Amino acid sequence: MTERKLRVFVVDDDFMIAKMHGKLVDAEPCFTWVGTGHNYEQALAGIEELTPDLVVLDVYLPDRSGIELLRTLRSRNLKCDVILITAAKETATVEEGFRLGIFDYLIKPFDLKLFKETLEKYAQFQTKLTAAKEVDQSIVNNLKKLRSPSAASAPDHLQKGIDARTLDKIKRCLEQQREFLSAEQISALAGVSRSTVRNYLVYLVEEGVAEELQQYGTVGRPQRLFRLAHG
Numbered sequence: 001m002t003e004r005k006l007r008v009f010v011v012d013d014d015f016m017i018a019k020m021h022g023k024l025v026d027a028e029p030c031f032t033w034v035g036t037g038h039n040y041e042q043a044l045a046g047i048e049e050l051t052p053d054l055v056v057l058d059v060y061l062p063d064r065s066g067i068e069l070l071r072t073l074r075s076r077n078l079k080c081d082v083i084l085i086t087a088a089k090e091t092a093t094v095e096e097g098f099r100l101g102i103f104d105y106l107i108k109p110f111d112l113k114l115f116k117e118t119l120e121k122y123a124q125f126q127t128k129l130t131a132a133k134e135v136d137q138s139i140v141n142n143l144k145k146l147r148s149p150s151a152a153s154a155p156d157h158l159q160k161g162i163d164a165r166t167l168d169k170i171k172r173c174l175e176q177q178r179e180f181l182s183a184e185q186i187s188a189l190a191g192v193s194r195s196t197v198r199n200y201l202v203y204l205v206e207e208g209v210a211e212e213l214q215q216y217g218t219v220g221r222p223q224r225l226f227r228l229a230h231g
Helices: 015-027 040-050 066-075 091-099 112-131 137-146 164-176 183-190 194-206
Strands: 006-011 031-037 054-058 081-086 104-107 210-215 223-228
Touching: 006 015, 006 040, 006 112, 015 031, 015 054, 015 112, 031 040, 040 054, 040 066, 054 066, 066 081, 066 091, 081 112, 091 104, 104 112, 164 183, 164 194, 164 223, 183 194, 183 223, 194 210, 194 223
Parallel strands: 006 031, 006 054, 054 081, 081 104
Antiparallel strands: 210 223
């Protein structure tokens, strides 16, 4: 999938878990496990020295938190992606992780199959990103679909004001109608108010799930039309 192996640094205070995650990384053909850190200072030094492509980072560390390490990585402009792993389910921790640009977020206990799938999606992300000589909207939408799928798509982690059932209802309408539709048409199909539909359509466009077309008429404002993103 990639011409060179992606370099991964594992951070976990539990020696056995860190070793297990490292071996899982090495088992994937696109990756190589380059180092391990068991606390903040050790991890920061290792990441600065080894410059990995990806850091598998546990939030709970004995000296300082993984979130603090993530802040430091960003403030020092260390160019590595991060998969955040933790038992914490607090909204503030999840929000901070995404605000700091993590690739994905896995909550313990999780199936190791999910860990493997996340690595595979990261490899796909890197392949698509490096293969694109020029980036257009369709490429960006495809890349966005690969980022943070396991955490961001779960109902518990939807942004404030977005209800999973309402979102699913609107998505189903878009799936059933392949052509571009107005918010008014989607409102009638979904049985949801137009103002609510508009908010959800903005969210779906931002997530790369839907695409928007502005249709210009002879007078007045252009009409905004929506459909599922293709590609």
